[in-house]
Amino acid sequence: MGRDELCIAVPSLFRCPISLDLMKSPVSLCTGVTYDRSSIQHWLDSGHDTCPATMQVLSSKDFVPNLTLHRLINLWASKAPTKSPALAPAVSEEKVRVWIEEIKSGKIEMCLDSIVEFVSCGEVSRRFLVSFDDFLEAIVGVLNTNCDQIRVLESVIRVLSSILLENGVREKLHKLVFISNSNCLPSFISVLRNGSLEYSIACVTVLESITMNNQSKQFVAGTQDVLPVLVQLLKTENDHQDLNEAVMSFLISVSITRSIKTRLAQLGLVGALSNMLLSQNAAVSVVEKSLKVLSIICTCADGRSAISVDPICAGAIVERLMKVSKTATEDAVVVLWSMCCLFRDEKAQEKVARSNGVAKVLLVMQSEVGEGNVRMMCGDLIKVLSLGCKNGGGHGGMVSYETKTTHIMPC
Missing domain, CATH: 1.25.10.10 (Leucine-rich Repeat Variant)
Structure with missing residues (x-):
């Protein structure tokens, strides 16, 4: 696909600022700018210490997956035409006005398939459609009418998810759904309960965005x-x-x-x-x-x-320590510390100890994750779990610590 075709077919938010191609794995820098993983990794590996888009010096070269944007890209890609997207089908302003009137008069089924096809054709089509101020009001009105036809509701959700990233759409949807005395949530719930998997995902994504x-x-x-x-x-x-x-x-x-x-x-x-x-x-x-x-x-x-x-919860958390990102490991430590140290939950203490918790917490403590508050929480956990063992509490964790990891000592 050529660059000109891509610019027409792919929403600008979905394109990497470096390569200008559709992002396959969007990740965000500490500056908040999102890039495709391969592009920004090459930039950083080349010795740069700045954000390519803003030229700010990076306080950290770490990046995190932009999961919401990744889902939106996948949703868009699943609806994008498989053939060359060259140009959208010709739709006049008058035709869109007809669609809006049909929606408002309760005849949405007459135009729904045409609208879905139109928004699937690319960024130009979507921008043209949302430029009509009363289009969003009309389409949201369908969700507000207690419609019981799941196909209609799914198609409306598809349209909303397709245009969600166009300028000003999220803000307008927010006002229509939450401020204008709208009663749309039952329709969202109906799709979540009775719709297909694809539309359930789109439904949750739209709800989160607005x-x-x-x-x-x-x-x-x-x-x-x-x-x-x-x-x-x-x-x-x-x-x-x-x-x-x-x-x-x-x-x-x-x-x-x-x-x-x-x-x-x-x-x-x-x-x-x-x-x-x-x-x-x-x-x-x-x-x-x-x-x-x-x-x-x-x-x-x-x-x-x-x-x-x-x-299984406490043991499952222990099992995931050091197998996830730094942020997620910190979240795991927070849960274990809250349960075992802050609130002294004996059941949790025993389950953590039996899951080889002391050894795992020591590993976290001596890793790059074990800094600042995380290090202090790990120290508290080791004290509490060790004390529990001495008092006849959690057996498994302390046995493992004494027999297999005595070379790892807290500082």
């Missing part, structure tokens, strides 16, 4: 059926990595109050996360998000209680 402030996050999380249906998806669709990643990204975003965290714990989220931590098939990104969610919900009493009584 919950842009604390008020909207509390509104979504407080709606009776949103959190239950999302947790149920994690329990029943645990082999679908993209869906799991999308759901957990959303849960991380909305878990801003104690009541939300408590409800997630009461819905059985800890059990679903524990299974993901133990799964050999789970993607690293899914495991890391699981640890992030656990670090969030362990800040409430119900969350700690759920972790305490879960038969």
Whole structure:
């Protein structure tokens, strides 16, 4: 595909600022700018210490996967035409006006397929469509009418996910869904419950993108059926990595109050996360998000209680230490420290010790992760777990420490 064709077909946000090609693995620098992994890695390996787009000197050369953008690129790619996208089909301003009137008059099925085809043709088509101020209002209105036709709802979600990244769309959708007395959430829930996997992912992605402030996050999380249906998806669709990643990204975003965290714990989220931590098939990104969610919900009493009584959670966290990114390892240490040291949960202490916890925590402590607060938390964990062993508590962890890792001593 030539460069000119690419510029027409691919949204600018999806193109790497260095190569100008569609990003396959988007990662973000500390400056907040996202690049394709191979391009920025080559830039850094060449001896540069600046951000190519801003020319800021980098305080850190680490980069993190931009998982939300990766999902959006995958969604866009799955809908992009397989043939040369050269030019969108000719659609006049008058034709779009007809579509809007048909949508408003309840005849959306007459034009829906044409709209879906049009937004799938490329960036030019999407920009043309969203330039009509009342198009978004009309399409969101379909979600607000208690429509029970899942095909229609799926197609509307597809359109919204396709145009989501166009200038100003997220902000307009936020106002329409959360400020204009809209009642769209039942339609989102219907798609999550009854739609196909592809549209469930798109649905979660759209919801996360438009919950842009604390008020909207509390509104979504407080709606009776949103959190239950999302947790149920994690329990029943645990082999679908993209869906799991999308759901957990959303849960991380909305878990801003104690009541939300408590409800997630009461819905059985800890059990679903524990299974993901133990799964050999789970993607690293899914495991890391699981640890992030656990670090969030362990800040409430119900969350700690759920972790305490879960038969595999504490051991699964220990098992993942040093097998994930630095940030995720820190999240794991936070959970273990909160359970074992801050709140002195004896069940958690025993499970961590029996999972060779002392040796694993020592390894973290002596790695580059074990700095600052993480180092102090690791030191506290070793003291508590060692004391528990001396008092007849966790056997397995301390036996392993004394017989296999006596050469590793805390500083």
